[in-house]
Amino acid sequence: MPGATRSVKILLTAAEAYPALERAFLAAKTEIWASFMIFDLSTRLRSDEGRAIGKTWFDLVVHTLNRGVALHISISDVDPIARAAMHRAACRHQRMFFAAAGVAEPGAKLHVRRLRHSAETGVLIRLLIWPYIMQKVFRTARWLNRQTPAIRQAALRDMEGAVRNLHVRKDGTVRPKFRALPRLFPSLHHQKLAVIDRKLLYIGGLDLDERRYDTPFHRRPGDETWHDVQLMIEGAVVAEAQAHLETFSDVIDGRIAPARTRRLLRTLSRPRRHSLWHFGPEPLVTEFYSAHGVLARRAKDLIYIETQYFRDPSLAKVLAEQARRKPSLKLILILPAAPDDVAFDGRRGLDARFGEAMQARALRILRGGFGARLFVGSPAQPRPALPDGRADPADRRDRHFGAPMVYVHAKVSVFDDFAAVVSSANLNGRSLRWDTEAGVYLNAPNDVLELRHRVMAHWLPPDTGPEAYDMQTALAFWKTHAWRNAARHPRDRQGYLLPHDFAAAEAFGRKPPILPGEFV
Structure with missing residues (x-):
């Protein structure tokens, strides 16, 4: 039967999945490709092997780069108006990767991309929902103005998409720009997968940060519980996942056609050619x-x-x-x-x-x-x-x-x-x-x-x-x-x-x- 020789390991909750991913990074010899919606390097290491080299994923990434392993990481950026906090986090997470490369030894092989889905909401739809859009912009402005000047400045550094819709006053406070019609990016890269040395695939529904950590016993406060499932897989599907990681952004932007797969399943969409009346992308x-x-x-x-x-x-x-x-x-x-x-x-x-x-x-x-x-x-x-x-x-x-x-x-x-x-x-x-x-x-x-x-x-x-x-x-x-x-x-x-x-x-x-x- 096709796939019968494939090795599959089931990982329930981050208590099982995070240590497995840490060990995969530590065992990598040449390269790692990954795409996550959230990949926060301040996340604590959970495996004994990981804690032997440091406390957080920042330490693990530095260690991996120092061993000569090439890291190709895609972090999902999002609409800076509808998801302002997630946009700020995406910018911060990319910056942490750059900092890790700076700490690592010269010659570190890091390629980190902060990718926003290129599909945009049509102009006529944006005009119709302008009050809803501006409500979101006002909410962001109010949040920024409640912060101390230092925190506000740091937040604005990590909100380059949102800043386009804000006017920064001389005193550092902000107000919405009223004469511009903000652009909306309704789709995002929601996938969570990594391929290690083109031999091992880590895939499922789990991103990497402290909020998503939980154990199978779920003994944390209710708002900190998080049940998820990841797989570690060897076999033919790994090559399909590797090709997907290398090409998905080109497929979405129309530069190449999507490849056919047997075991890897995907959702991919692309910007519409004529999107005046469309809210979202064209399913592909x-x-x-x-x-x-x-x-x-x-x-x-x-x-x-x-x-x-x-x-x-x-x-x-x-x-x-x-x-x-x-x-x-x-x-x-x-x-x-x-x-x-x-x-x-x-x-x-x-x-x-x-x-x-x-x-x-x-x-x-x-x-x-x-x-x-x-x-x-x-x-x-x-x-x-x-x-x-x-x-x-x-x-x-x-x-x-x-x-x-x-x-x-x-x-x-x-x-x-x-x-x-x-x-x-x-x-x-x-x-x-x-x-x-x-x-x-x-x-x-x-x-x-x-x-x-x-x-x-x-x-x-x-x-x-x-x-x-x-x-x-x-x-x-x-x-x-x-x-x-x-x-x-x-x-x-x-x-x-x-x-x-x-x-x-x-x-x-x-x-x-x-x-x-x-x-x-």
Whole structure:
């Protein structure tokens, strides 16, 4: 079978993934190519081997450069208006790489790019949403003006994209420029992968920073939990990933055509030639959407999915149609109880409400197609959010059935026991059609079985029997177990599994005019 000799290592949460990536950097002999949305060199080293050479990834990068290893790193830049904080972080992370090269010995081989997706929102759309754009610019200006002069100056240094929309006064404070129509860049490079010496691939949904560090036990405060899945892979897919890393920006900018792949899955989009009326880019490669449709049509018994967002109604319709055609087909879907910006940052704005509205619609479609053969779960820690027994406020989205939520960021889909997808792509329109995403298709039976068992077992008590994993009995077990947990006091719950709260997103969500579903 193709791919049967491939070596696959499954890494659950950063507690397993970060040390593995550190060891891969330490073992590299000639070159490393990587593309991440976030790669923060102030992140602490976790492996014993890493801590033997320093405290943070800054030390590890200097050590790697000093050994003569060439580093080719792409960091995702973003729209400086809609995502001002992320834009500032991207500039800072690139600057830290340059600083590491400066500390390293002469001749360091560092090639670091801060890449922003080149697609822009059309002029007419920008005119229509001008009040929304200016609201974002004003928010950035207010934040800057609240800072001390030194912090403001440092922030402006790392906000070159945002500065184009601001006027800096003589006293150092800022105000928005009113006569210019700001440019908008709605797409981003969302992938998270690295290739070491053209032999080893690290790929999945996990970026590198302290916020994303968590252990499989999820004993941190709720707003610091982060469940993710990465893979370490050897085999033919590594060459496909290497070619992708070397060419994806040229493909997006139209200089070359996308290569055909067998095991690497991608989302790639490009700027539209005539974009006056278009909000986003033209989809070019939509392999995650296609793969889910093809594999769902082949599935007979159980589809298991973990995703940060399920917001694409068209994909929901594809899955629901297969459920109507095949009475034996069941779906287990694991989602966070709420998006992180809503749960932890208290966002109540247009984009947050739009995202919840899109997910509520997609879940309604799934429920209509699968009926009782659908279980949607959301994990929470087995401890009360309020230890003194006080009532939990109903509007606290960071809590789920009285317990701190576990934030799900993994992007895993398993189809029966014959195929699986692990990637950076959420199941929303943005990841399926707009953003740059990368992942792998697994079809070796041992890989698929091990992945399905590990990700499912993660949410269940250690002594759970085989009925929780059997494709005929798993759905009933998961439903019963989740609702029993919900009826118990948080400290008496077994494992992390709870039912998803459909009503919360239905009540919170709002669908605005003009904006396409891919916006969220």
